[in-house]
Amino acid sequence: MSRGLYAYAITRDLPLDLAGPWLVGHRGLALVVAEVDLDRFTGLDLDEPSEDSPLAVLARYHDAVVRSVFRHEPVLPLRFGTVLEGADAAVRLLDARHEEVSAWLDRVRGRQEWGVKVRAAQREAVRLDGLSGTAYLAQRRQRLADADAVRRAAAVLHEKLGERADESVSRDVTRDALLETAYLVDAGTEFPAEADRLAAELGLAVEITGPWPPYSFTKVELADA
């Protein structure tokens, strides 16, 4: 059985009671870590992960640890499956990336992430029986116009939400999702209520998730020097 130091996140080096994981501090920053059995992380099955699959259980726990830090301090979440050799390695990492991580933590201090998704309408099959060619074309034109209107409304929603957020990260529009964006906003704002209101005004059905720790704004790659 091989063991390693699983790293969940980086935060400020301040006292935190995490009931399990602990902090390895260095120069004002700290890695949130716990010793794990590496065998638990091999061979995880991704085919239709269910709530009680090993992957789901480990990922939920990872999220719970990140959140318990997030409730008190700014947090830089690390990607699932980050395992260090030991406490010395943790200190080396914090030392090598001190400035970068400090700046990042300042950027997300007091902020949280909200996810907003607008799904494309389900396409119903056109019933061709008894439909004249003219009626078919009219129906098709109407559908295209409707789809276009929804797409424009989603773009307007994104523009207005962007004005209320500090930053946003979007996935490309697909056939299924017209808008799938994470917004980084001040914790005190009424962002989800505003998003609901704006979507209703625009006649859009939205799915809003959050508040999340700033998972989607972690486009940093930390390599030890």
Place this chain on the structure above:
Amino acid sequence: MPEHGTASLVDLLDRVVHRGAVVRGDVVIALAGVELIRLDLRLLLIGIGGEIR
């Protein structure tokens, strides 16, 4: 114990496994299994939501 979130599994896996800062270098123990999952999941998530910009 840290509280467990109630977010949907897809949203959760999207964030926890697909996002989050990546640590590289000799401080990290390579977990072959996780690297493989990461590849699989990236494909899965592109299928669901498009590549992240």
